[in-house]
Amino acid sequence: MKNIIVGQSGGPTSVMNASLCGVIKEAQESKFEKIFGMINGIEGFLQDNVVELQNFSDEELEILKTTPSAYLGSCRYKLPNDYNDEIYKLIFKKLSEKNIGYVLYIGGNDSMDTINKLSRYADMIMSKVRFIGIPKTIDNDLLCTDHTPGFGSAAKFVATATRDIIMDAECYKSKSVTIVEIMGRHTGWLTASSIIARGEHDANPALIYLPEIEFDAFEFIQSVKHELEKKDNVVVCVSEGIKDKNDKFICEYAVKTNKDIFGHTNLTGSSKYLEELIKEKLGVKVRSIELNVLQRSSALTLALADVCDAENVGREGVKVAIDGYNGYMISIERDENDNISYETVNVSKVCNKEKKFPLEWIKDKNDIAEDFIKYITPIIKGSVDIVRDDFGMPKYIRRG
Amino acid sequence: MKNIIVGQSGGPTSVMNASLCGVIKEAQESKFEKIFGMINGIEGFLQDNVVELQNFSDEELEILKTTPSAYLGSCRYKLPNDYNDEIYKLIFKKLSEKNIGYVLYIGGNDSMDTINKLSRYADMIMSKVRFIGIPKTIDNDLLCTDHTPGFGSAAKFVATATRDIIMDAECYKSKSVTIVEIMGRHTGWLTASSIIARGEHDANPALIYLPEIEFDAFEFIQSVKHELEKKDNVVVCVSEGIKDKNDKFICEYAVKTNKDIFGHTNLTGSSKYLEELIKEKLGVKVRSIELNVLQRSSALTLALADVCDAENVGREGVKVAIDGYNGYMISIERDENDNISYETVNVSKVCNKEKKFPLEWIKDKNDIAEDFIKYITPIIKGSVDIVRDDFGMPKYIRRG
Numbered sequence: 001m002k003n004i005i006v007g008q009s010g011g012p013t014s015v016m017n018a019s020l021c022g023v024i025k026e027a028q029e030s031k032f033e034k035i036f037g038m039i040n041g042i043e044g045f046l047q048d049n050v051v052e053l054q055n056f057s058d059e060e061l062e063i064l065k066t067t068p069s070a071y072l073g074s075c076r077y078k079l080p081n082d083y084n085d086e087i088y089k090l091i092f093k094k095l096s097e098k099n100i101g102y103v104l105y106i107g108g109n110d111s112m113d114t115i116n117k118l119s120r121y122a123d124m125i126m127s128k129v130r131f132i133g134i135p136k137t138i139d140n141d142l143l144c145t146d147h148t149p150g151f152g153s154a155a156k157f158v159a160t161a162t163r164d165i166i167m168d169a170e171c172y173k174s175k176s177v178t179i180v181e182i183m184g185r186h187t188g189w190l191t192a193s194s195i196i197a198r199g200e201h202d203a204n205p206a207l208i209y210l211p212e213i214e215f216d217a218f219e220f221i222q223s224v225k226h227e228l229e230k231k232d233n234v235v236v237c238v239s240e241g242i243k244d245k246n247d248k249f250i251c252e253y254a255v256k257t258n259k260d261i262f263g264h265t266n267l268t269g270s271s272k273y274l275e276e277l278i279k280e281k282l283g284v285k286v287r288s289i290e291l292n293v294l295q296r297s298s299a300l301t302l303a304l305a306d307v308c309d310a311e312n313v314g315r316e317g318v319k320v321a322i323d324g325y326n327g328y329m330i331s332i333e334r335d336e337n338d339n340i341s342y343e344t345v346n347v348s349k350v351c352n353k354e355k356k357f358p359l360e361w362i363k364d365k366n367d368i369a370e371d372f373i374k375y376i377t378p379i380i381k382g383s384v385d386i387v388r389d390d391f392g393m394p395k396y397i398r399r400g
Numbered sequence: 401m402k403n404i405i406v407g408q409s410g411g412p413t414s415v416m417n418a419s420l421c422g423v424i425k426e427a428q429e430s431k432f433e434k435i436f437g438m439i440n441g442i443e444g445f446l447q448d449n450v451v452e453l454q455n456f457s458d459e460e461l462e463i464l465k466t467t468p469s470a471y472l473g474s475c476r477y478k479l480p481n482d483y484n485d486e487i488y489k490l491i492f493k494k495l496s497e498k499n500i501g502y503v504l505y506i507g508g509n510d511s512m513d514t515i516n517k518l519s520r521y522a523d524m525i526m527s528k529v530r531f532i533g534i535p536k537t538i539d540n541d542l543l544c545t546d547h548t549p550g551f552g553s554a555a556k557f558v559a560t561a562t563r564d565i566i567m568d569a570e571c572y573k574s575k576s577v578t579i580v581e582i583m584g585r586h587t588g589w590l591t592a593s594s595i596i597a598r599g600e601h602d603a604n605p606a607l608i609y610l611p612e613i614e615f616d617a618f619e620f621i622q623s624v625k626h627e628l629e630k631k632d633n634v635v636v637c638v639s640e641g642i643k644d645k646n647d648k649f650i651c652e653y654a655v656k657t658n659k660d661i662f663g664h665t666n667l668t669g670s671s672k673y674l675e676e677l678i679k680e681k682l683g684v685k686v687r688s689i690e691l692n693v694l695q696r697s698s699a700l701t702l703a704l705a706d707v708c709d710a711e712n713v714g715r716e717g718v719k720v721a722i723d724g725y726n727g728y729m730i731s732i733e734r735d736e737n738d739n740i741s742y743e744t745v746n747v748s749k750v751c752n753k754e755k756k757f758p759l760e761w762i763k764d765k766n767d768i769a770e771d772f773i774k775y776i777t778p779i780i781k782g783s784v785d786i787v788r789d790d791f792g793m794p795k796y797i798r799r800g
Contacts, residue, residue, distance in 0.1 A: 012571050040573045069567035076572075160793050161694055167469035167796060168697040171412050172476075173440045196791060199798065289692045294561055297568040300700040304792065383792035391596060392704065392783035393560050396567060398599065 001031070002101025004318065006053070007038035007045065008070040008136075009077070009107035009114065013150030013296050014157075015310035016136045019106045020072065021065040022314025023134070024053050030318060036098060039399075041075035041105075042114055045094065046087070051399070060397055065311065066386045067396040068297040078110065079117045088121045095129055102130050102321040106314070108137035108148075112329055112351035119327030119347065130321045133329035133347050134313050138296045140189035141354045144345040145331035149313055152306030152379040154295050155193035158182055159380070161291055162197035162237060166204045169233045177224060177234045177278050177286040180205070181271035183295050184239045188212050188357040190295065191239040193376060195368040204235040207366045211241040212357050215250055220274070221281045223366060228284065238270050240290075250274070299394035304382025309340070316342040338378045401431070402501025404718065406453070407438035407445065408470040408536075409477070409507035409514065413550030413696050414557075415710035416536045419506045420472065421465040422714025423534070424453050430718060436498060439799075441475035441505075442514055446490065450498070451799070460797055465711065466786045467796040468697040478510065479517045488521045495529055502530050502721040506714070508537035508548075512729055512751035519727030519747065530721045533729035533747050534713050538696045540589035541754045544745040545731035549713055552706030552779040554695050555593035558582055559780070561691055562597035562637060566604045569633045577624060577634045577678050577686040580605070581671035583695050584639045588612050588757040590695065593776060594637040595768040604635040607766045611641040612757050615650055620674070621681045623766060628684065638670050640690075650674070699794035704782025709740070716742040738778045 006023045008016055020037075027035045032054065039049040051072070056064070064071060080087060095103070105115050112133045119131040135142050138154035162180055169178045182191040188210025197205060206227040209215060227234040242250045251269035271288035278286045313330040320328060328344040335341075361372040389395040406423045408416055420437075427435045432454065439449040451472070456464070464471060480487060495503070505515050512533045519531040535542050538554035562580055569578045582591040588610025597605060606627040609615060627634040642650045651669035671688035678686045713730040720728060728744040735741075761772040789795040 008571075012568050044573065067567070068564060070571040073573060074571045156791070156793065159791070160700070163793070163796070164468060164694055164697045164699070167467070168412050168693045171470040171474045173443065173473060196793075199796075290690070292689045293568045294564055294694075297564045299564070300560070301793075377791070381791055383788055388783060391556070391559070391777070391781055393556065393563070393596075393701075396563070396599075 001033065003034035003036060003099050004032045004102040004104070004321070005036035005038060005050070005098070005100050006104040006106065007041045008072045008074050009041040009105060009111035010074060010136065011108070011138070011296060012069040012074060013136055013138050014068040014153040014298055014302055015149050015306050016106050017067045017069070017071045018065045018307045018310035019134050019136060019149060019314035021061050022311035023104055023318055024056050025061060026315040026318035028054065030322060034098070036100065037072045040073040041077060042079070042091070043075035043077040044073065046090065048094065050098070063387050063395055063397045065307065066299050066302060066384060066394065068299050071397065071399065076110070077114070079114055083121055083124060091118065092121070092125065092127060092129070101128065102318070104132050104134055104317045104321065106134040106136050108139070109142060109351055109353060112347050115329070116327060116347045116351045122326060130324065130326045132317045132321045132325060133350070134317045135329055135331070138190060139184055139187055141187040143350050143353050143355045146334040147332055147379050149306060149310035150296070151189060152303035152309070153301060154190055155376060156303045156380045157295050157298050157301040158190055158193045158291060159196035160301050162194040162205055162235070163199070165289060166197060166235050169235055170204070173232055175228055175232055175284050177228070177236065177284055179271040179274050179286070179288040180235065180237045181240055181288060181290045182237055183291065184211065185241045186211055186354055188239050191237055192357055192361070192368045192372055194237040195373060196376070196380070203231065204233070205237045206231070206234050207236045208368055209236070209238040209242050209366055210357055210362060211239045211243060212359060213362060213365050214245050215242040216244065217277060219365070221277065224278060225282060228282070238274065240270055242270055299386050299396070302384040302386065303380045304384050305379055307384055312342055320344055401433065403434035403436060403499050404432045404502040404504070404721070405436035405438060405450070405498070405500050406504040406506065407441045408472045408474050409441040409505060409511035410474060410536065411508070411538070411696060412469040412474060413536055413538050414468040414553040414698055414702055415549050415706050416506050417467045417469070417471045418465045418707045418710035419534050419536060419549060419714035421461050422711035423504055423718055424456050425461060426715040426718035428454060430722060434498070436500065437472045440473040441477060442479070442491070443475035443477040444473065445494065446487070448494065463787050463795055463797045465707065466699050466702060466784060466794065468699050471797065471799065476510070477514070479514055483521055483524060491518065492525065492527060492529070501528060504532050504534055504717045504721060506534040506536050508539070509542060509751055509753060512747050515729070516727060516747045516751045522726060530724065530726045532717045532721045532725060533750070534717045535729055535731070538590060539584055539587055541587040543750050543753050543755045546734040547732055547779050549706060549710035550696070551589060552703035552709070553701060554590055555776060556703045556780045557695050557698050557701040558590055558593045558691060559596035560701050562594040562605055562635070563599070565689060566597060566635050569635055570604070573632055575628055575632055575684050577628070577636065577684055579671040579674050579686070579688040580635065580637045581640055581688060581690045582637055583691065584611065585641045586611055586754055588639050591637055591639040592757055592761070592768045592772055595773060596776070596780070603631065604633070605637045606631070606634050607636045608768055609636070609638040609642050609766055610757055610762060611639045611643060612759060613762060613765050614645050615642040616644065617677060619765070621677065624678060625682060628682070638674065640670055642670055699786050699796070702784040702786065703780045704784050705779055707784055712742055720744055
């Protein structure tokens, strides 16, 4: 039997190691002799930077499952569109040298592009190496899947942190505005999750702004002013990627931006800009808070359902690879009773595309409908008993 | 028997409600007929904004104990230095109207100023009302106590979040610098706690800068450069209150600052300034992260020892008030075997003063000595089983 290799790619999540754990477990049970791991994804693989994972113990796997970020290290590496590029030959040469027949890649829509290209190249050269994508993104923006592993735990962090910020903001009597900036470059799934922080007793977060709706600064100021008439402390949640009618990111008004190799604009600073705007227009006490990378790398807000999904898509990936599938991603299907099953979807339908937050789940341009809460509840529910260290802090496993 | 009243004041912590819980429990057991709570501290009390707390159930108290921020609401209110001011007469008139004989105030060094003044005024007018301070601050900067309730859990948040940020930062191969900005206006206790995030496998956080040491931008750049030669991803922790040799806050180079009513400068932005500085001088990928208010309002990083301390100082406060103490704060004493006891200290020794981080616990200007780890370990250890809601998120209790 051929060997198997797994890599991690793109932005970290809290459960992408749960997927790795699923891959290793299933591969161990399937009696693979060698289970390789790419260090820093395909980029490291090209430099022969690989480790062997077959000897992971059950105890180590248990800690790995709740260790955030990418145990193997990640990369942002785009394969060339030209299949005549030498890099393809090189990759298949290296796969052959290690007698690898199965490649699993845990990542988001950019990483699925890698799987798409490699699986097509394999077909072109009539190679029998199988390429399977394991979905992973906090953004929940992959097509053809009910939700993505990583989203549930990140959403739970957003909801928990927003509630904690509300608790903090509401402790003073004096009028204040707090702006919480949440990840989500072009889609509002994570920002919408802040609605879960809205309890019975209060109406914060009072306003929620997603990138799917054109942002109007004048309307924003009016809405904040209106909320300040109703309550002392107003908490507003905004996506880092909100844009105005000129298709310009709000953060671009505040800071110089730069682009990563995929051409994405690095977006933070929307909340800082809005902080200054409110200070100027309303003269009220205001602060801005970026939730930042903790959204995607916290073990304390893991959602049980999310960890299970992540492990299961990893396991399923190994199964379908053995079954001979090539160029597919594992998807999560949900029936009307919220029962989950794992299916396969042609990766070409997923890669380089984004699933927007449904417009019908956005109320009055700055609020979230009940239907979204119904959608997200099974995804974020359940807490996870994590292994802890001597300080009572989450225990993580790291490469030596 | 006279009635008792309790208030909360100053910046929130994750355990100031555990102290409130301790006060309520002890007062219930001491058979007070009325246990009053000031809404928004002495400021609300002056507006007759009080609630009754004697009917809190055990179940509600259990949730209250792990609910962050101030259940009663907080304030930042400084009593006048002039004891002839009408406000003192007014306060004692209102206390008399409600037949209150005991006043407990949960707060930091500014709040202890309130207790100091009211207890002195009580002595001056030969009132029998007893005033007791319950220590509370994430900053750990109160004199005459081994540590302060609130510090342990905030320190644990800092250590946990810093470790999560390290996990995230180290997942890419490309060179990067991450600057984490931690609370602590004039003292470095919280920032020093980030040392707990330094594991066996790595040396991040590589550099730690406290306000107790004069910050030198040139040396800083040299140190970061040196660390980048040793590792791909360098994580640096800085206090929001670092100052240069001209006694100017680093953040003042970055942003306009404003002062609160105690004359404190509102300090954030040190990390943002250092981010720009590194970008300019070293041309490496760099990002800054403010840990922000979650440091002081998270239930998920509660330290068991801290919650116990907080509840116990609340209970002890009720006991010593009944015993007739006036103008005292409850302090925490530790013996050579790390056994804890609760004592009283004259509040005039505590108020308006700050306990600095010991210079002998700072190594090479930007690192923390082992002695501090020995000091902090018993303070942050132990995790707390919190009550959770249907989503598996921390369940909080709020005023109706």
